[in-house]
Amino acid sequence: MGLGNEQIVAYWVEHEIDLAVDWSEAHERCWRCGYKAGLAKCHIVPAALGGTDSADNLVLLCGRCHREAPSHQDPQYLWRWLRATCVSSHDTYWTLRGWEEFEVIFGRKPLECFKEAEIDHRALNAECRALAADEFARTVTHFGEGRLNPSTIACVIAEVEKKLADRHGIALP
Ligand SMILES: [Zn+2]
Structure with missing residues (x-):
């Protein structure tokens, strides 16, 4: 079985502190748009390009944001995109x-x-x-x-x- 949302959040709480979504809600709100939604475990480096299924290669995104996220071998692009486009006002x-x-x-x-x-x-x-x-x-x-x-x-x-x-x-x- 893969990791649960809580485990992925627990990993990034320690490593990544400047996203818009509040960490207390990060297991149920998309890290990019802030909507409460069924969240996908999104690979930072795609599996097809060697990305692993461990927490350090996963973020939680809703389906719509997942489809818009960059799929690139260099993990910096996913983070750049996420920081540049994430919003703090929920549900708008x-x-x-x-x-x-x-x-x-x-x-x-x-x-x-x-x-x-x-x-x-x-x-x-x-x-x-x-x-x-x-x-x-x-x-x-x-x-x-x-x-x-x-x-x-x-x-x-x-x-x-x-x-x-x-x-x-x-x-x-
Ligand atoms: Zn989203």
Whole structure:
């Protein structure tokens, strides 16, 4: 049997002290995005390039971050990537990535056309959250996996924006 998450955390608590995730939660939160998720034991040096299954070659990442992590024989790259991209604010990282992806896909920032409108912005935020919850529920069911990638989150934002625009009689660009 391989190592448990707690054993991997116990090893790095002694060796690696400047990650964003709190060590008390590092067995259940991704070391990169901070989300509570099923964590993969990610090889720092890939097994195919000679990396071992011992704690000094493993970090804990969620599935999405694991797929984005560098797979290189030199372990410094994994650490550089992890330190450069890890976030301390929990549970917002992938929403922000979806926000950025929206800009890439649609060539503008989401919800910008609402800035000029005469709408109570606190009420708008609440509406936005309620609509997003509905949209996420539909998408999760559709994709089955329960974890959305940034481009899917961008689609959810687009759907929410469309519905808000309809409700408030605002024309989208
Ligand atoms: Zn993650």
